[in-house]
Amino acid sequence: MLMIIHRLHLTAEERQTLEGWQKKYKKQSPKLRQLQIVLNSDEVTGRRPAGELAPVLGVSTRTIERVRCQFCQEGMGMFEAKARKTRSDKKIDGRVEAHLTALLCQSPPDEEPRWKLQVLAERLVSLQVVAHISTTMVRRLLKKTNSSLFTAPSNG
Incomplete structure (x- = not known):
């Protein structure tokens, strides 16, 4: 199976925004975990491998790779509220x-x-x-x- 490595390079502005957003989410929020994954995956400040990061955040390595991939595709837009479907x-x-x-x-x-x-x-x-x-x-x-x-x- 071919594994694609997604490299994240956050700007200082993006990092500051994400760190500020960390305070608004509750401890067990999925968005908070995504923020933490992105912040710890930044190449500029020292990327932590998925195997090392997974037990600390309490997620699987696959989740870390999925979040990294999503951030590479959507950027900061991945943290915007999604439109709800009408029942x-x-x-x-x-x-x-x-x-x-x-x-x-x-x-x-x-x-x-x-x-x-x-x-x-x-x-x-x-x-x-x-x-x-x-x-x-x-x-x-x-x-x-x-x-x-x-x-x-x-x-x-």
């Missing part, structure tokens, strides 16, 4: 709830006495109200609106 249930807004309520006001398909969760979910997708929606999310929306116009799945 799918947060994409459900009042518009979807209004469409669901409107569907419930219509008569159910196939001579059924009540709407089924799966049919409601499929109908919302076919009307292109949402790209996809689970029956669980439909159930939550109905519970939120206190609607009793559907048939909940039975456990038997």
Whole structure:
């Protein structure tokens, strides 16, 4: 297996910034460990080998190599906050709830006495109200609106 050695050369400004950031993280923070790995991997002040650094920081040598590689690729940007992904249930807004309520006001398909969760979910997708929606999310929306116009799945 070919091992690539990543050499880090921090400027005085970068080193000072990283040392300042060390104070803002809690002791067990993953970001603090990354900072410590980068600071101890600096060629200018004396690089410590991964085998020597790993037991001191309580991480594996692979983690040290991975952090060094990430710093070489991203630089100081690796310490910036990453954008959080929006949960799918947060994409459900009042518009979807209004469409669901409107569907419930219509008569159910196939001579059924009540709407089924799966049919409601499929109908919302076919009307292109949402790209996809689970029956669980439909159930939550109905519970939120206190609607009793559907048939909940039975456990038997």
